[in-house]
Amino acid sequence: MKRVLVVLCVGLLFWIVLAGVALAQGWVKFLDSDKMLVDTSMYAKTPPWKIGFSNASISNSWRVFFARHVEYEASKHPEIAEFYVTDAQDNPTKQLADVEDLLAKGIDLLIISPATEAALNPAVEKAMEKGVPVVVVDRKVTTDAYVTFVESSNYQMGKIMAEWLAEKLGGKGNIVMLSGIAGAGPAEDRLKGAMDALKNYPGIKVLEQQYCEWSPVLGKQVMATLIQKYPQIDGVWADSALQGSGAIEALQEAGKPIPPVTGEDMNRYLKMWKEMGFEGVAVSFPTWQGQVAVQKAIDILNGIAVPRYVDCPRVIITKENLDKFVRMDLPDEFFMDSRLPEEWLPKR
């Protein structure tokens, strides 16, 4: 009897320890999670500071607005003595060289918007090894060697767009999908979000998915071909208003009624939407995440803890609040979920 009791007690103890370990691991995981705050006291420095911003490119209007937000925020802080900007022209090899050059200039902090994910790992690792804290913004790297990552979830954006489209079509219909650049992180993440959302709508049939390089011209060409190929297109999922607006033009020229088309806060798309009155939705990929990145950079150099991951909230524009965002007097290429004052807006 006694022996049985001992065995039971030992067994119980064993399970308690096991549960404890599991819980502890869960706890560790929680600490490790994206919501964790990063202690930055070791990066604290007295101003003046030298900050380097390695930009992937300014090859489309979203990137121009994004870069303006970075420079605008940097201009507001007199503690920043030098603010260097490099432009990698969408080339990861050049960007790695750019970062090396910035490090050679003795920067105190690096802000990087990588040309492609993963390929810039050596660049940020080099910086962190030199003791230069790194803020990654807009597109991710796949290494852990950075202090904070500022973005607006592309996965959520693609998902919201796809859910809206599926709901609009009553869960039934043929759609085409127009993505950005093959291999670019935001394009692939938006597509993944959309695909995951569409799993819940078996009635939605994806006729075709194409890459349009985030170009209105290419969006128009691709859509024109798709119109020829498929007589019945009930909806268009475009991961950005850049090719989305091109697709609308193609539909219009073909004399087709405009089906529901997704887009973002680009003025060109919003203007078309207001003028033509089709069913639309705009999910912003905030250009002001560049501004947030600079704010986090300044926190880091002040030794203030920053979150490991910052998700900038997106704005969803529907028929109801369209008038608050669309500006018929401003150029097409403007992004309306902007925090730039008038004098910082890009020149026409």
Added chain:
Amino acid sequence: MVTLIQRILRGNPTLFFVYVILFVFFVFAASTAPQFRTVYNISNLLRQAVAFGIVGIGQTIVILSGGIDLSVGSLISLAACLTSGIMIGNPTLVFPIVFLVLGIGVLVGLTNGTLVAYLRVPPFIATLAMSAILQGSVLLYTKKPVGGVTRGFMFFANGQLGAIPFAFVFWVILLSFFLFLLRRTGLGLHVYAIGGNQEIARLSGIRVSVAKVAVYVISGFMAALTGLFLASRLGIGDPLMGQGFELESITAVLIGGTSLAGGKGGIEGTIAGVLIIALINNILNLLGVSGFWQWIIKGIVVIVVVAAYKVKE
């Protein structure tokens, strides 16, 4: 030293001129940007020059023979993606992959060479078409950066021998080999002869077709090697990584004073061309000038050098 300069000046004024430009850029950089003179920066600069340096050697030899190779950019992307995509951090696979990738480079070169030499397809068209085929293949293989290389493999591009980057030493060895090949072997002489005048070369008993195939094989091999280098440098292959390398390598060759018509110039000039391009990028970054100036300055340098070359003629 003085006699050497005199000899170079007499024998090849274009080359001398190119090195003067390189020197001027260097002095300008050293005097305007104090960070330029640091060992860290110079070793960065040399490492950055190597990728264009390797592919530039192959491109120089093709252009010397009167051809052109537009397929190197896509071939670099393919080589880099295959390297990291198959390796995925497995050290035992490093050597088999290096052989496989270089083999693919040779195979692509063989195809280009056969098209140009035996089927008489103009080099511009043959290699442009090959470039499209290769780029399509890479994108079928992967649309995203793929896989990863081992830490040891990263030494190839990022390792240091003291203050000198290993990659730079590797490049110098390659350069000496190909300088020897061009100046001291039959194949080298044949390349110059064919570039100078193909008909005369043929009548002098040179096997033009064989030499042409060899030239494209060298270029394919060097492009594949550049792909290996870039995979090592970035730790991963990216399907768009080689974009622009075809034109950039031609720019380096032109700045180096090699004539697009073939037969004149050499790797000596390309070395300077490659270093000038790397310097322009480095200086402008150090001075904080917009990257677009880089294009303008590169364009101006090409025009100045080629014009000077024509005036001399």
